[in-house]
Amino acid sequence: MERRAQKKLGAEPSLLGFGCMRFPTLEGGAIDEEQAMAMLDRAYQSGVNYFDTAYFYHNGKSEAFMGRALARYPRESYYLTSKLPTTLIHSLEDAKRIYAEQRERLQKDYLDFYLLHNLNGARWHEMVDTGVVDWCLERQTAGDFRHFGFSFHGSYEEFREILTARSWDCCQIQLNYMDTEEQAGLQGYRLTEELGVPLIIMEPVKGGALAAPPADVMEVFTALHPQASASSWALRWVASLPNVMTVLSGMSTMGQVEDNLATFNAFQPLSEAERAAVEQAATLFRQKVRNGCTGCRYCMPCPAGVDIPGTFRLWNDWAMYQNRERSRFKWKDMDDDKRPQNCVGCGACEEKCPQSLPIRADLVRAKEELEGL
Known part of the structure; x- marks a missing residue:
């Protein structure tokens, strides 16, 4: 399994990280623990040692499940990340209450990484103003977690403000070959590289949108590698960026686990020809837009407070x-x-x-x- 040693952190996480928000589920929506355990075991035995969960995942059940699942492995053999849900935090008391609940769910003496979840500019200011950031630093000093960072959904300008506000151990952004100018984007990636902040990538396959492309897009990939999956191309594109510490994949089936292991157990950065193929695929995707848009959004206002496009x-x-x-x-x-x-x-x-x-x-x-x- 490819690993990228982080001298700044004294850590060596696997380049493939297991995202814990898309486990297989039973008919009623509960995690299918038997299948999920088998998937985690297969990944762990093949060298995956970074596991990413959060307060909200699987309707609040992911943390407790991961606490039980990881208890079967030696504690020093893996890195566990969870996140403080900033959308629910409006006071220091909120943070302390939810953090205590997370610790109870996870049943771990310490976390390796703890992130402020889903930051944008407004939430960052609220976390500072309520004393949550200072309190998190106190918990880090006390040994509750080893590394402190944030995950981000907002504009590049907001990202720059947050990233340069203090010395972060790491940060997590959405990035894939179709979203290079969305949110932090490649500009944000370059800033993390400049500041030496290790980067964790989420949504490398754009929520599954890049996993099963239209036939003409897939033909671009199969022309070079007939057996490679579309997902492997998306994962390799983002993993080829040198400041990326870990690429998260929310795996839902054993087949996805196996495909990702094949990609990262013999990881190869994209060649010039492969990068050109990805650019061609992105161009083909964009040509399929039904109607051009000037961005006025007059015809399609998003519902207030709903993060779903119109x-x-x-x-x-x-x-x-x-x-x-x-x-x-x-x-x-x-x-x-x-x-x-x-x-x-x-x-x-x-x-x-x-x-x-x-x-x-x-x-x-x-x-x-x-x-x-």
């Missing part, structure tokens, strides 16, 4: 990735009273954005197609 973006997402399960999940997961309004032909977007003339009919078709999946 109808128009869903339609383009479906067109690009042609992933029925992913699109259906995004659409059906919205509560009826929180869904963005579908186009009724009011014409407002045409006044705001003349390029949007074809959008109205497509939005109606999007609603019909997505609801019919």
